[in-house]
Amino acid sequence: MSFAATYVISDVYSANLTSLLARPGxxxxxxxxxxxxxxxxxxxxxxxxxxxxxxxxxxxxxxxxxxxxxxxxxxxxxxxxxxxxxxxxxxxxxxxxxxxxxxxxxxxxxxxxxxxxxxxxxxxxxxxxxYSAIALQLGCPFIEEINKILMAIFEAGIITKMTEKEFEKLGKEKALSSAEIAETVAKDTSKDLQRQIKLKEPRKLKPISLKMLQGAFYLICFGNVFSGLILMGEIAYKRHQVRQRERNRRLAIGK
Structure with a gap:
């Protein structure tokens, strides 16, 4: 009975672990x-x-x-x-x-x-x-030249590089403003500072790893060992009963 229960529990845990590992993080x-x-x-x-x-x-x-x-x-x-x-x-x-x-x-x-x-x-x-464009007056004599210059700097990647620098500048300004806010908050209490930092930290999703599932593996191992001990105890008790019956039967025959 204990062996069957152990088999069922292990099968259920194996199915749960398989579904967790197969599901993307x-x-x-x-x-x-x-x-x-x-x-x-x-x-x-x-x-x-x-x-x-x-x-x-x-x-x-x-x-x-x-x-x-x-x-x-x-x-x-x-x-x-x-x-x-x-x-x-x-x-x-x-x-x-x-x-x-x-x-x-x-x-x-x-x-x-x-x-x-x-x-x-x-x-x-x-x-x-x-594509972005520059507005010029109708009949402007240097429209063709401006178009050539714009296409040249676009194909050379200069516009993309300027845009990336603007984004980097924005990130630096954001980090600087966050540091200034942290300094002002630190003047009040350190606990409030830690709370503000935790609230401002972006939520990061992490894929499922084996470290997160160690508890389930430990529970399975503990259940298997415990069930094995119970099974051995039942086998020993059963043998003891068989020997006791044999002894009683021999005593009855001897009388």
Whole structure:
């Protein structure tokens, strides 16, 4: 009986451990619009877009996958619950919820993600590429020259490098402001400082490792050893009863 119970318990724990190890530590990110559509259908994801933005017009007037996403968004959420007034508001929704996606300009998302913490977000692939431009007066004689210069510095990667430097500068300013806040808080009490630091630290997801499952393995080993001792005790008790019966039977025959 104890052996059967031990086998059942071990089988249940093995199934649980297998499911935990097979499950990924991080949720699979959404890379394109087709995966976003599947996530909205199967995992009840919500899609938000900025009001009167290019993404809004693309979904509202587009066909194919764009039209399907727009209709699905309206059916599940409604128009008023799918529109945000700014990209910053949408990024806050993504940070505070686990089933929210935001469709907006890549550079704007990069800027806001740097502000709220990169570890809390996943930026998918580019849906379409848009280029910035400089407004000139109609008939300007040096339009062609400016266009050539802009294309040359863009192809050389100078604009991208300038954008990355701006993001680095933003991160340094954020770290500096955080340090100043920490110094002001430290003047009050050290406990309040530790509490503020813990609250400001971004939440980091960690994949499941064997260290997290050590307790389950120890419990299985302890259960197996304990059941083995009980089984040995039952076997010894059974043999003792058999010997006692044999002894009583021999005494009865001798009389």
């Amino acid at each position: 991080r949720e699979k990110p959404i890379h394109d619009l087709y995966q976003l559509e599947q996530a909205m259908l199967s995992r009840e994801y919500k899609l938000f877009i900025e009001n009167r933005s290019s993404s809004h017009g693309l979904l509202e007037n587009g066909t194919g996958i764009y039209s399907r996403l727009y209709n699905l968004m309206l059916q599940r959420q409604g128009y008023n619950n799918s529109i945000v007034n700014s990209v910053e508001e949408g990024v806050e929704l993504v940070k505070s919820s686990d089933n929210v996606a935001l469709m907006a300009g890549r550079e704007t998302l990069n800027f806001d993600i740097q502000r709220f913490g990169v570890s809390n977000f996943h930026l998918s692939e580019k849906l379409n590429t848009a």
